[in-house]
Amino acid sequence: xxxxxxxxxxxxxxxxxxxxxxxxxxxxxxxxxxxxxxxxxxxxxxxxxxxxxxxxxxxxxxxxxxxxxxxxxxxxxxxxxxxxxxxxxxxxxxxxxxxxxxxxxxxxxxxxxxxxxxxxxxxxxxxxxxxxxxxxxxxxxxxxxxxxxxxxxxxxxxxxxxxxxxxxxxxxxxxxxxxxxxxxxxxxxxxxxxxxxxxxxxxxxxxxxxxxxxxxxxxxxxxxxxxxxxxxxxxxxxxxxxxxxxxxxxxxxxxxxxxxxxxxxxxxxxxxxxxxxxxxxxxxxxxxxxxxxxxxxxxxxxxxxxxxxxxxxxxxxxxxxxxxxxxxx
Numbered sequence: 001x002x003x004x005x006x007x008x009x010x011x012x013x014x015x016x017x018x019x020x021x022x023x024x025x026x027x028x029x030x031x032x033x034x035x036x037x038x039x040x041x042x043x044x045x046x047x048x049x050x051x052x053x054x055x056x057x058x059x060x061x062x063x064x065x066x067x068x069x070x071x072x073x074x075x076x077x078x079x080x081x082x083x084x085x086x087x088x089x090x091x092x093x094x095x096x097x098x099x100x101x102x103x104x105x106x107x108x109x110x111x112x113x114x115x116x117x118x119x120x121x122x123x124x125x126x127x128x129x130x131x132x133x134x135x136x137x138x139x140x141x142x143x144x145x146x147x148x149x150x151x152x153x154x155x156x157x158x159x160x161x162x163x164x165x166x167x168x169x170x171x172x173x174x175x176x177x178x179x180x181x182x183x184x185x186x187x188x189x190x191x192x193x194x195x196x197x198x199x200x201x202x203x204x205x206x207x208x209x210x211x212x213x214x215x216x217x218x219x220x221x222x223x224x225x226x227x228x229x230x231x232x233x234x235x236x237x238x239x240x241x242x243x244x245x246x247x248x249x250x251x252x253x254x255x256x257x258x259x260x261x262x263x264x265x266x267x268x269x270x271x272x273x274x275x276x277x278x279x280x281x282x283x284x285x286x287x288x289x290x291x292x293x294x295x296x297x298x299x300x301x302x303x304x305x306x307x308x309x310x311x312x313x314x315x316x317x318x319x320x321x322x323x324x325x326x327x328x329x
Contacts, residue, residue, distance in 0.1 A: 012293070024308050025307070025309065025324060026304055026306075026307055027071075028070060028072055029073060030303070030307065031073065031313065031319040032073075032314070032316075033074070033076065034316075034317060035055060035063070035076065035077060035272065036078050037054065037078070037080065038056065038058075038080040038099075042059060043055055043056070046208060047208070048282055049281060049317060050289065051156045054209065057106050060103060061111075064111055065111070067320055073115050074162075074163070075115070077116065078119050078120070078209075079100040079124055080209070080210055081098075086127045087125070088126065088133070090122040090133065090260040093125045093151070093152040093155075094148070094157070096155055100119075101158075104118060104161045104213075105118055108159075108160040115162050116160075116217065117162065117163035117164070118161050118163070120153050122148060122167070124211070125216065129219070130219070140170075140224055141222075146171075149168060150176050152181055163190045163191070163248075164189060164190075164192075165194065167190070167194040168194075168224070168227070170219065170224065171313060174240075175244030175245060178245030180258070190247040192249070192250055193246035193248070193249050194250050195241040195246065196251045196257070197226060198252065199222045199226060200228060200252075202279030203253075203278060203279060206278035210215075228256075234263070235263060242268065247271065248270070249270060251264060251272070251273070251275070252262040252271045252274070252277060253275060254274035254276040254280060258305060259309075266310065269312075272312055273312060274306045275314075276315060277300065281318065284299060284302070299321075300322070
C-alpha cells in the first residue's frame, strides 16, 4: 500500500493546528455598519430586511453606544428624508441642518472616538430617485451633479464627519470633492470611493429602506453604474479615483463580485472594501428564517470569503450581530 509522505489532513486533525495554519481571520475591526436614520420618532422596521430598522437620532445614539462597546469601528449613515424635502435639484442634500448633518454632529459629540461615514449621493433627495440632477430627457447630468456632490460633501465635513463616501459614480467627482475639502481645511476628511459600483439587481431592499424605490419606478441607473459583465472597467475606475485622491476604494455589491475585489487588491494594494448589500443580507436572512441555512456559520463564511479575496473590511448590515458572535467565540 502506498503511504504518502505529506498528508495535508494531518494539519486538519486538531483545532489547534487548524488555527495555526489559518490564512485569514475576520474581526470586529473589519466591520462598517450601514445604518438608516429617519426624522420620525423611535424605530421603524424595514420589511424586506429582517432585523434592520430605520432609527431616530436618539435611537441611533443608543445603537451607536452598543456598536462601539462591541468594537465596531465605523457607522455609515443613510438618511431617510421626508418626501416634502425631495426636489429636482436635491438641495436638501447640503442643508447644514439636514438629517444626515444633524446625525453626524450628534454622533461625534457623544462618541468622538467612533468613526462616522456618510453616503454622498443625491438619490435620497431627488423626486425621481436618480443619483444626480437630470435633464428634460431624464439623463443624469454629470458635471452639474458633481457640483451638488461637492456641496453635500462640504456640509458633511463641516458637521464633523470622518469619511465621506461618494456612491454616485459620476466622472471626476472624487477629484472635485478632494480639492474642495482641502481648500476648506478638511485635509483629514477621508474619502471612501464607491469606485466599482455595479448596476445590480441586489439593491432592492436598500431602496425600500431609503424610500427611493417608488420615486425611481421602472427607471434604471445603467448610464452611470457599471455593467455587471465588466471587470477590466472596474480597474480603470479604481485607477481614476485613486489618482483623484481617494483614500479607500469599494466594490459593490460584494459576493457576486469577489473576483473584482481580488483584482483590485492585487493590482493596487490600497485599502479595499466590499459592500455586502441589502439583497445579499436579505437572502441569508430569508434562508435562515426558513431553516435552510445555519445563519451564523454562513454569515461568517461569507465574511471570510471577502477577506480571502483581499478586502480589508466589509460594509454589512450584520455588523453588530457579527461583533456579538465574535465576542461569544
